[in-house]
Amino acid sequence: MTKVYFNHDSLCVEVLSARDVIPLDPNGLSDPFVVLELLPKRLFPKTHEQITNVQKKTLNPIWDECFEFGVSLEACRSQQATLALSVWDKDVLTADDFAGEAYVSLSRVPGVNSHAPPDPLRPIELPLMQLHDRNHPILQILESRTTDKLAIDFVKKQKLRFAEQ
Numbered sequence: 001m002t003k004v005y006f007n008h009d010s011l012c013v014e015v016l017s018a019r020d021v022i023p024l025d026p027n028g029l030s031d032p033f034v035v036l037e038l039l040p041k042r043l044f045p046k047t048h049e050q051i052t053n054v055q056k057k058t059l060n061p062i063w064d065e066c067f068e069f070g071v072s073l074e075a076c077r078s079q080q081a082t083l084a085l086s087v088w089d090k091d092v093l094t095a096d097d098f099a100g101e102a103y104v105s106l107s108r109v110p111g112v113n114s115h116a117p118p119d120p121l122r123p124i125e126l127p128l129m130q131l132h133d134r135n136h137p138i139l140q141i142l143e144s145r146t147t148d149k150l151a152i153d154f155v156k157k158q159k160l161r162f163a164e165q
Contacts, residue, residue: 001123004083004104006076006111011038011069013083015052016123017062022130024089024097029057031090032099036067038106039082040150043075054090077113081106087128100128 003014015034024030034052038044047069055061075081083104089097103126106112110121139158142151 001125002085002104003121003123004106004109005121006073006106006109009070009072011071011076011083011106011109013067013069014123015063015065015067015085017060017064018087018128019060021059021061021087021089021128022099023059024099025057025091027057029059030097030099031056032058032061032087033090034063035084035086035088037084037086038069038071039084040080041153042150043078043081044069044071047071056090073112076106076109079105079107083109085126098130100130102126102128 001016001018003012003016005012013036015036018032018034021030021032031054033054035049036051037049038047050067050069052063052065055063083106084101085104086101087099089099091097104124139155142148143155145151
């Protein structure tokens with residue numbers, strides 16, 4: 001569950017909780033954390049990804065953490081402006097495991113195309129997506145777009161995730 005809204009030159013993201021995270025540790029649990037990132041980078045060149053704390057040994061983590069991104073309203077109104085939330089399982093001796101990701105179109109976020117976010121702001125539930133097939137047709141189509149830097153960067157990032165698993 002997440003709350004996202006635009007308020008006074010900042011995009012505010014509240015990462016509340018998740019449920020039924022896939023078990024990625026030998027004990028049948030996970031140590032999940034969330035990476036928040038604004039995309040595409042050309043719209044948000046000065047923002048950096050932000051990360052929640054790790055919630056140990058759980059499939060139903062509660063973070064209740066707030067993050068702010070100092071961004072312009074104009075950038076958020078772009079049809080391409082997106083908040084990416086990636087869930088990972090923290091590992092000590094090996095690379096962290098990718099658990100899934102979700103995306104929020106910023107043009108639909110309260111406060112972006114309206115004057116103020118509603119009060120009270122209702123949380124949204126974002127189903128996590130996972131791409132299991134490194135030869136998925138969507139990745140092949142994106143990879144064939146050799147002049148599209150965004151598509152190529154996206155495919156590279158996905159291939160890195162496959163390599164880490």
